[in-house]
Amino acid sequence: MAISRPSNYVWIDGDFVPWEAATVHVTTLGWSTMGAVFEGISAYWNPEQEQLYGLQFSEHYARFLNSMKLMRLQSKFTIGDLVQASIDLLRANELREDTRVRPLAYQADGTWFGTLLESATSIVISTAPFISSLGKGRKLRACVSSWDRIADNQMSPRVKCISNYQNSRMALIEATMRGYDQPIILNQQGKVTEGPASCLFIVRNGVAITPSLTSGILESITRQSILQFCRDVLGIPTQEREIDRTELYIADEVFFCGTGAEVVSVVSVDDYVVGSGEIGPVTATIEAYYHDIVRGREERYDHWRIPIYSRVGEMR
Ligand SMILES: Cc1ncc(COP(=O)(O)O)c(C=O)c1O
Incomplete structure (x- = not known):
């Protein structure tokens, strides 16, 4: 099956490689990505300003390097290098629409199981x-998954290791086969964690509550x-605190959030209607x-955005 071509270039270890030439050998499939880590980053197009805004690139690459550290992948590149590479790639691909930027670091020589510590690391x-x-x-209908969330001392959900997403995938498959849009996954203590690729808030009596980072x-x-x-x-x-399963059922509002999920309302959980069943205030x-x-459109958080294209009269 041909892979559709979403852009002209891919950035690989410092080079802009034409889409068709950005290939790896078949023998590196599988083990090379067992410890691979990734990020999901967004850039939003503003049609009035004719500007593409990269969102929180530094924050994402800081987490990317933390993910690499935890998985014992070496990076030749700094946060600043990777931010600049992403800006340059968006420009090279001449993107003028909402766009995802997808970095991936993997053990490029991994052909069989092992520590892979000797392998070169590639960043794409x-x-x-x-x-x-x-x-x-x-509006989404959610269910509580029968799969537990992976724990910090097993495969830490704190970072974006590709292998962690087998847990997310099993939960998502189960939810969709049961006719729901998304699962909500509990930890091994039965407390609420997150969705397969998003975090979660509930609202009770006007307070936005989300599970703590631990x-x-x-x-x-x-x-x-x-x-x-919300605070500022x-x-x-x-509040950041433990959330019980049954709080999902009696919450006034529930929503998922994330770079990919954005902010999206959950109007029922396990067929318990959340609040009025509509998007809450x-x-x-x-x-x-x-x-x-x-x-x-909001200047207060200018520092979270990078304008990708030079403004008229501005040298870049
Ligand atoms: C498992 C998981 N939780 C939460 C999130 C939300 O994280 P972020 O807001 O950094 O995108 C994501 C992904 O985007 C995710 O994959």
């Missing part, structure tokens, strides 16, 4: 357009941003504010 960054759900009134979740950049702007701008009280406020930030 690719880009692909995506369609944002922000402002579209998307409950078995990814150190999500969107979760952190929401906590920050929106005046929405927040706190979720709607957070979603609208997040949308303004990512599209460059």
Whole structure:
């Protein structure tokens, strides 16, 4: 099956390689990616300003290097190198639409099981357009998964190692086969963690509550941003604490958040209707504010965005 070509170039270890030439040998499939780590980063197009905004690149590459460290992958590149590579790649691909930037680090010589510590590490960054759900009134039906979340002392969910996503994948398969949109995964203590590729908030009595960072979740950049702007701008009280399963069923609102998930409302969990069954007011406020930030319509968080194209009269 031919792989569709979402962009002209892929960045590989410092070089811009034409899409068709960005291949690896078949013998490196499998083991080379067992310890591989990745990021999901977004850039949003603002049509009025004719500008593409890269979102929180430094934060994502800081986590990327932490993921590499935990998996004992060496990086020849700094956060700054990888941020610049992503900017240059978006420009080289001339993207003027909402776009994902997808870095991946893997053990390029891995052909069989072992520590792979002697293997060279390659970093690849690719880009692909995506369609944002922000402002579209998307509502999800969720269920609690029968699969437990992986624990920190097994395969740490704190970082984005590809192998962790087998746990997410099993939960997502089960949920969709049962007719739900997304699973909510509990840890081995029965407390709420997150979705397969997103963090989770519940709202009770006006307070936005999210599981703590030690409950078995990814150190999500969107979760952190929401906590920050709820406190600093929106005046929405927040809590980071353990969440019981049954709190999902009696919450006023539930929503997922993440770079890919954006901010999306959950209107039922295990067929318990959440609140009124519609997008709640706190979720709607957070979603609208997040949308303004990512599209460059809110100046307060300018430092979270990088304008990819030079503005008129500006040298870059
Ligand atoms: C398992 C998991 N949790 C949470 C998130 C949200 O993290 P972030 O907000 O950094 O995108 C993601 C991915 O994006 C994820 O894969």
